[in-house]
Amino acid sequence: MSPKFCSLLFILLVIISSFINPSQSRKYQKHKPCKRLVLYMHDVMFDGHNTANATDAIIANPTKLSSYKFGEFAVYDDPVTVDDNLLSPPVARAQGFYFYDMKTTYNAWLAVSLVFNSTEHKGTITFLGADMMDDATRDIPVVGGTGDFFMTRGIATVSTDLFQGASYFRLKMDVKLYECY
């Protein structure tokens, strides 16, 4: 074996070392997700009459603790599209719940499962946590996935793209997955 070959071995060793994840502090490239999906969910509130169009229903009314709907709890099954048009063909459903939980402003806590069942994607992505609605964009942790998104984790950056009082809102979701299997 030549000295050259041994040097090559050493270089290989250094390269491999740089790939290793020490268990206590793994560094991900925050700006380089392994998968990224930009999607819009369209939420049409049920008002007692719009059964055909509604996708979201309140199951607990707001409490008297504040005038910002503190305690209002809703569950939904919303269409998800790749652009911001409610009438575009849905590529997924968004299913879950949210509630308002702040006295001084509109603020929510939400859980969203994106359910894909198309030729392009099959499986689910679930994210949940505090949703500080006053911020233009909010990061929500992606805690798991199934199917094409088996065991995934990441961050969903959401923004309220449009808010039409108590009847309709549109949430832009920039889903960045940092663990792909």
Add this chain to the structure above:
Amino acid sequence: MSPKFCSLLFILLVIISSFINPSQSRKYQKHKPCKRLVLYMHDVMFDGHNTANATDAIIANPTKLSSYKFGEFAVYDDPVTVDDNLLSPPVARAQGFYFYDMKTTYNAWLAVSLVFNSTEHKGTITFLGADMMDDATRDIPVVGGTGDFFMTRGIATVSTDLFQGASYFRLKMDVKLYECY
């Protein structure tokens, strides 16, 4: 040190490389969980009279958005057994909530914490997300664990083993853990 030994070193290097997880795309053996538990949870609905037997109570009634219980919300503390017999000795409890969230069929979103406190297992496993009840089997992400299941992740494949109207259902849970610590 002989050239032979250096060659051996090189082979070792190659083998080790194959074990390394690059952070952006880790491959798990999808069909080889590090731990697997097949369990049944038994859910007896509270009807106002069966206090002794009931393990599940509705806390929000269905809305008028659909005839598929859209918005009905229930919380439960169900016995968990290793076979499908409600009267078998429980090996764990299943605690959590579920709600129905679809207009056109029965469809749920659920959160389950399996609570073990026996000589065999101590600790918890939590899975949650969309539960497409029309599918024979549904994958739900396992998002965390404690005790014997410290920091675990995986997939719970659930199926409605038996459904007796509004009084009883049995869920088969095939819990596959892919991260064991």
Add this chain to the structure above:
Amino acid sequence: MSPKFCSLLFILLVIISSFINPSQSRKYQKHKPCKRLVLYMHDVMFDGHNTANATDAIIANPTKLSSYKFGEFAVYDDPVTVDDNLLSPPVARAQGFYFYDMKTTYNAWLAVSLVFNSTEHKGTITFLGADMMDDATRDIPVVGGTGDFFMTRGIATVSTDLFQGASYFRLKMDVKLYECY
């Protein structure tokens, strides 16, 4: 290249091997979190009159299934402090929900997002799952984080530090993060 150098290579190889995480069974040092936060959340129940002080409101009343509040569901936005004094300056908010789910004792299922927005920390930590209130301390899995706590996982060990009937409780949270990015 000297035999000495080849020996060095071998030693390096051994060191690197010890850092590698085989994907099926990663070992963390359970007693050595990469980050640890000890915090207190203060929960003041809304009684219909204490709008100024209350931080928690019941949105679904207990069912008649038991006398241990089975089914009572509450949402909250609680101040979080570094010591056990309600009047200390808050370092975060705790936002989420909990409900009672046992017939024979007080037992809960809870979801907590710690929301930090100070010079010291910006971001969120979310933990959720079964909360066996009869145990002096309970481990709840940390399932995700954002901002300074990007992609984190771990265990929150909670204990009911003080419980004043239906008006106030204080939860001590020992949040141990084992995955830091």
